[in-house]
Amino acid sequence: MATLKVGLVSPEREIWTGEAKMVVAQTIEGQLGILPGHAPVLGVLLDGSVVKIEPTEGAEPVIAMVGSGFFSIADDEVSILAEQAELGAEIDVAAARQALQDALAAAGEDGTSERRARARLRAAGAEG
Known part of the structure; x- marks a missing residue:
C-alpha cells in the first residue's frame, strides 16, 4: 500500500511526522484531500484552520490547529509549515x-x- 511521508512543523517544534494514508488541509482556495500519488502542489494554509492526518495501520487520526503557513506535496511527501500549530490532544x-x-x-x-x-x-x- 502506498503511503505519504508527512511532516507538520511550526517555528517552535516538530508537531508530528510519520507515514499516513491521507491528509486533509484547508487552503485559502478550499479544502484539499491528499492521497498517495497526488500531483505536486504548493498551497497556502487558511489561517485558523484544522489539518487532519490519517496515519497508516489504523492509528487514531492526528488533528491539529494551524495558523498561517503553507504546505507542499511532491513525490508522496507532504510538508506542512505553519506559523502556529497545536495538536488537538494538547x-x-x-x-x-x-x-x-x-x-x-x-x-x-x-x-x-x-x-x-x-x-x-x-x-x-x-x-x-
Missing part, C-alpha cells in the same frame, strides 16, 4: 474557550484571533 479546552470569548469581546479586530480560537476548539473536539 489543547487546554477551557483556555481555548476563554480565548474565543476574549476574541469575540475585542471588537474591530481582523478576526484572526477568533478563527484561531475556533480552530483550537475544533482540533480538540470541542467545536467552537
Whole structure:
C-alpha cells in the first residue's frame, strides 16, 4: 500500500511526522484531500484552520490547529509549515474557550484571533 511521508512543523517544534494514508488541509482556495500519488502542489494554509492526518495501520487520526503557513506535496511527501500549530490532544479546552470569548469581546479586530480560537476548539473536539 502506498503511503505519504508527512511532516507538520511550526517555528517552535516538530508537531508530528510519520507515514499516513491521507491528509486533509484547508487552503485559502478550499479544502484539499491528499492521497498517495497526488500531483505536486504548493498551497497556502487558511489561517485558523484544522489539518487532519490519517496515519497508516489504523492509528487514531492526528488533528491539529494551524495558523498561517503553507504546505507542499511532491513525490508522496507532504510538508506542512505553519506559523502556529497545536495538536488537538494538547489543547487546554477551557483556555481555548476563554480565548474565543476574549476574541469575540475585542471588537474591530481582523478576526484572526477568533478563527484561531475556533480552530483550537475544533482540533480538540470541542467545536467552537
